[in-house]
Amino acid sequence: MADTTGGALDRGKLLAARYRAATDRPYLASALYALSVVPSDRVPTMGVDRHWRCYVSPGFVDATPVTELAGVWIHEVAHLLRDHHGRTDRLPAADQGDALRINLAQDCEINDDLLADRIPLPAGRVEPRTFGLPTGKLFEAYLPGIPPQTLLLNCGSGAHGRPAPWELGAAAGPAGLSGVEAEALRRHTAEAIRARVRSRGQLPEGWRRWADRLLEPTVDWRRVLAGAVREAVAWAAGAVDYTYRRPSRRSAALRGVVLPSLRRPLPRVTVVIDTSGSMGDGELTAALTEVTGVLREVGLQGNRVTVLACDADVHTVSRVVTAEQITLAGGGGTDMRVGISAALAMRDRPNVVVVLTDGYTPWPDQIPSCRLIAALIGPTPPSPPDWVETVRIGTPDLP
Known part of the structure; x- marks a missing residue:
């Protein structure tokens, strides 16, 4: 000793x-x-x-x-x-x-x-x-x-x-x-x-x-959620497109011809938070915690992340760097399709949409050209359609 x-x-x-x-x-x-x-x-x-x-x-x-x-x-x-x-x-x-x-x-x-x-x-x-x-x-x-x-x-x-x-x-x-x-x-x-x-x-x-x-451990949903978002962001970042804003260096070899260059877009993430009456204080606390985790784990900053508070209607839209900047409002019925549609209708259309909800909501039939991740909060949330990437999140009482 x-x-x-x-x-x-x-x-x-x-x-x-x-x-x-x-x-x-x-x-x-x-x-x-x-x-x-x-x-x-x-x-x-x-x-x-x-x-x-x-x-x-x-x-x-x-x-x-x-x-x-x-x-x-x-x-x-x-x-x-x-x-x-x-x-x-x-x-x-x-x-x-x-x-x-x-x-x-x-x-x-x-x-x-x-x-x-x-x-x-x-x-x-x-x-x-x-x-x-x-x-x-x-x-x-x-x-x-x-x-x-x-x-x-x-x-x-x-x-x-x-x-x-x-x-x-x-x-x-x-x-x-x-x-x-x-x-x-x-x-x-x-x-x-x-x-x-x-x-x-x-x-x-x-x-x-x-x-x-x-x-008999359960899946570490924090890592799964961060991993799902990171994978989706990497998928979006891997896309390429042509742009004339920065001409190709090959243009110098072709007189009078301006060739476009390839660009790699910066992915945008939108988080839709369920603020309906079925979401209690504990569930909303878990939702805010996971927004913070998404921001930190994925490394997106500035105006790359937008948060929508939604029940059966979209109440607030915020571009955030930290969870403290999020404003929550709602308390009515539940329809996350409204929040998802609003996210996709934004001028800067997201590449990835994360929906934080207890799962008691209708879902869209399908979303083209966008990754949708459902982070389901609570002990026994109903499952979304099979094509939706799903992560089950524990309540604050669970590790």
Whole structure:
């Protein structure tokens, strides 16, 4: 164990707590024993970094009973098993800056499972009811309900992704785990949880749900959506046409003849957002998040992206660089055909149209010379016609 403290760490007590945690919850044993211990006076309690190193305050160990220390061991390893730092990296850029609120939301996700499992935790713990929130959610769903805070809470970069002041560099201290090793350990733990459920059937719902999602992952719709738009944009950019605005260099060899040159058009993307009454606040939040993702992932800027807010009529048309520039209006019936037709009738006809909707809309029979991508929001949206490229988007409650 590397030591960054002048005080003496009661290693026997700390390791006895880990042994108790691993004995009581054997499906977590491999993950618990994979953590390298780094004593430090700078960490208030315990925290983890991305490399599976656990930083421990000697004073906190002295003041905390073994039963509660065992709970803290499980809490910290849960941050890493649930890949909280990786999921934080996938949050919208506007949400990534407040590490404290992210950490609180992550603690809500973990602690309601630990308390349901009757695991003792120190006083002052954070749980969903601390903020009047329901149990059983993921931290991404809790985050909007966490108000600005001033209290001190920092579980380290293994939780919220930002290096804490007491953390060692990647090359210093214990080696920790690589990304590949960490992912293998997560799968091993998920399989142990599933085996425990089969043999005894008693386990907190949060752990069971986590294991099922890891072992039977759904498609990463964020990557699929960005990939579909990127492919469509590349398809549009690959088109060529002749123009006389820039004469061909071969014209110099032919007196009195002006030859056109080939040009490669810059693709235009139009996003049609469903603002009908069936789209709730959560669905609209997901839609705005995905517009931001499309702008960032595809790399289109300036006036290359136009956003239409549409229910059964088009209410606003905006050329945007960021999602903050989008104005949403509507709330009536649903007919995305109106928005698609309006997009295609614009002076600068788009090459790609992305429709963000819950799917409860009629669709056009077909669109010539344009790629149409339907990004369907919600748990069970109806499918559009087969010729429409389709990406299914999770609601804000889903990872």
